Amino acid sequence: MRRAVLIGIPYLWLVALFLVPFLIVLKISLSDIALARPPYMPQLDLSEGLSGLFAFLAELDFENFVFLTQDSLYWKAYLSSLQIAFTATFITLLVGYPIAYGMARAAQEWRPTLLMLVILPFWTSFLIRVYSWMGILSNEGVLNQLLSWLGVIDAPLQILNTNTAVYIGIVYTYLPFMILPIYSALEKMDESLLEAAEDLGCSRLSAFWLVTLPLSKSGVIAGCFLVFIPTLGEFVIPSLLGGSQTLMIGKILWEEFFSNRDWPVASAVAVILLLILIIPIILFQRNEQKQREAEG
Amino acid sequence: MKRFSWFNATSLTLGFAFLYMPMIILVIYSFNESRLVTVWAGFSTKWYGELFRNAEFLDAAWVTVQVAVLSSTFATVLGTMAAHVLVNAGRFKGRTLFSGMIYAPLVMPEVITGLSLLLLFIGIGLERGIFTVVLAHTTFAMCYVSVVVSSRLVSFDRSLEEAALDLGATPWEAFRLVTLPIIAPAVISGWLLAFTLSLDDLVIASFTTGPGATTLPIKVFSAVRLGVSPEINALSTIMIAIVTVGVVTASLISKRTAVARAREEQAAVRSE
Structure with a gap:
């Protein structure tokens, strides 16, 4: 009895506020837009019993999904989100790996402090961290002032409201997610392996390629997914740092809902985004599983 | 052999300069x-x-603190229960669905979580305001709490709780007097995480809020859209x-x- 209550409370909460809402999205994605409140149809009417349910089911269709494939805006936005997420993840890896490596090789007594310094930005507001780049990258911003003072440029560079700014924003905000798993993989590594490789005639660089990198593989994979998955549906970064030509699906969904008030299409956009996300999520889980098994 | 080289010092300096x-x-x-x-x-x-x-900012800050305190407290209670169920309840019907529902919100894009909750609130005719934002934040934060707490519960020695039960403690007493003090650090960090997530959230709050319940991130976002x-x-x-x-x-x-x-x-x- 006590056990049933203990399981039941969080269970019912999640069913009511996670599963059911998601089923509603699925249902509305199959509905049509209507000039009514709520602005979609059909409405489920169970007062007529089963026949009401069947009438309701008969009205559902895949029209919105067909619409998404026809209007080039949407598939361009999906493709461009994927491309931005891929590229940004790769840059984050290039930036994050040397930092994680440096941390793992730092003196033992320094490591907790370095770790805290990586985690600290994570506790700071995401919105503020994105906003901090607006003052740096704008036309009269700190970066342009610095570059023109150095005599590198004559006219200010347009960086804010471009995809470059979006990349900078993503790399900056998601860097801790890349550093932490790589650091924890590198920290566990036995350094005597490197000494052995060098004793056997490996150069430092090839010892890195042949020993260190393969041993940190699980950390690299975890870090990449931890950056890639949230980036794909990102809304704040493209809307604050990106320009009108920045196409990202999170932003499209937001605009479809708040500006165009087209709930059925917004729901269909959400359903497809989830379908795209399922693949990296499964791969990520598999990597985590493998790591857990390797650790025993 | 000294592995800490100039390369490492440079990458750390540049890396932390970039972060800060x-x-x-x-x-x-x-x-x-x-x-x-x-x-x-x-x-x-x-x-x-x-x-x-600026009264608008102060109001928004007050709304945000209320939402964060309430939702992180509910999320901690629900998340700790969920962690306990995941780790200790053994097999039960629908366990796979349950653990799926715990982990899915962690990877769900915020725009989708927000949209789906809003559609639910409209569907059941719930008036939107502080209450709906609290419901939304509790739901996604409890998943984070349960991940944090269950990682601590896994390494917890259950024989301690069993010993308390053998000595005549009720299950609730055993939990309160034995288990809770031991997992307390994880519960507290779960609460802090939930609190920060709620304080920080723009997207889900924007979808689920109503008139009179503008949170600080929503206020900040609309202000910075116009520039610095x-x-x-x-x-x-x-x-x-x-x-x-x-x-x-x-x-x-x-x-x-x-x-x-x-x-x-x-x-x-x-x-x-």
């Missing part, structure tokens, strides 16, 4: 006299004054200061308790 420079610049410009954020016109704290005279403003810099500086003090204090406390525990364990071993 934007926030340092933000803080510096919050003390700028000029409204033009990019022109330095001398030191001033006037934007802090402006901020505290010194009041927002001042607000950001205050938030950065709070977080820094909090995180540094927490890490000092956890270091001290770790040292104290090590000492106690040594003393215990010696007295045996």
Whole structure:
């Protein structure tokens, strides 16, 4: 009895506020837009019993999904989100790996402090961290002032409201997610392996390629997914740092809902985004599983 | 053999400069006299004054604190229960669905979580306001809490709880007197995580809020959409200061308790 209550409370909460809402999205994605409140149809009417349910089911269709494939805006936005997420993840890896490596090789007594310094930005507001780049990258911003003072440029560079700014924003905000798993993989590594490789005639660089990198593989994979998955549906970064030509699906969904008030299409956009996300999520889980098994 | 090289020192310096420079610049410009954020016109704290005279920001901050305290507390209770179920309840019908529902919100894009909850609230005719934002935040934060707490529960020795039960404690007493004190650090960090997530959330709150319940991130977002403003810099500086003090204090406390525990364990071993 006590056990049933203990399981039941969080269970019912999640069913009511996670599963059911998601089923509603699925249902509305199959509905049509209507000039009514709520602005979609059909409405489920169970007062007529089963026949009401069947009438309701008969009205559902895949029209919105067909619409998404026809209007080039949407598939361009999906493709461009994927491309931005891929590229940004790769840059984050290039930036994050040397930092994680440096941390793992730092003196033992320094490591907790370095770790805290990586985690600290994570506790700071995401919105503020994105906003901090607006003052740096704008036309009269700190970066342009610095570059023109150095005599590198004559006219200010347009960086804010471009995809470059979006990349900078993503790399900056998601860097801790890349550093932490790589650091924890590198920290566990036995350094005597490197000494052995060098004793056997490996150069430092090839010892890195042949020993260190393969041993940190699980950390690299975890870090990449931890950056890639949230980036794909990102809304704040493209809307604050990106320009009108920045196409990202999170932003499209937001605009479809708040500006165009087209709930059925917004729901269909959400359903497809989830379908795209399922693949990296499964791969990520598999990597985590493998790591857990390797650790025993 | 010394592995710490110039390469490592450089990458650490550049890396941490990259992580901290934007926030340092933000803080510096919050003390700028000029409204033009990019022109330095001398030191001033006037934007802090402006901020505290701005009733809209103060209202939004109050709403945000209410939402964060309520939702993180509910999320901690529900998340701890969920963690307990995941780790200790063994097999039951629908377990796979349950663990799926715990992990899915962690990877769900915020726009989808927000959209789906809003459609639910509209569907059942719930008036939107502070209450609906609390419901939304509790739901996604409880998943984070349960992940944090269950990672601690996994390493918890259940025979302690069983011993308490054998000695006549009720299950609730055993939990409160034995399990809870041991998992308390994880529960507290779960609460802090939930609190921060709620404080920080823009997207889900934007979808689920209603008139009169504008949270601080929503207010900040609509202000910074128009460009950089010194009041927002001042607000950001205050938030950065709070977080820094909090995180540094927490890490000092956890270091001290770790040292104290090590000492106690040594003393215990010696007295045996």
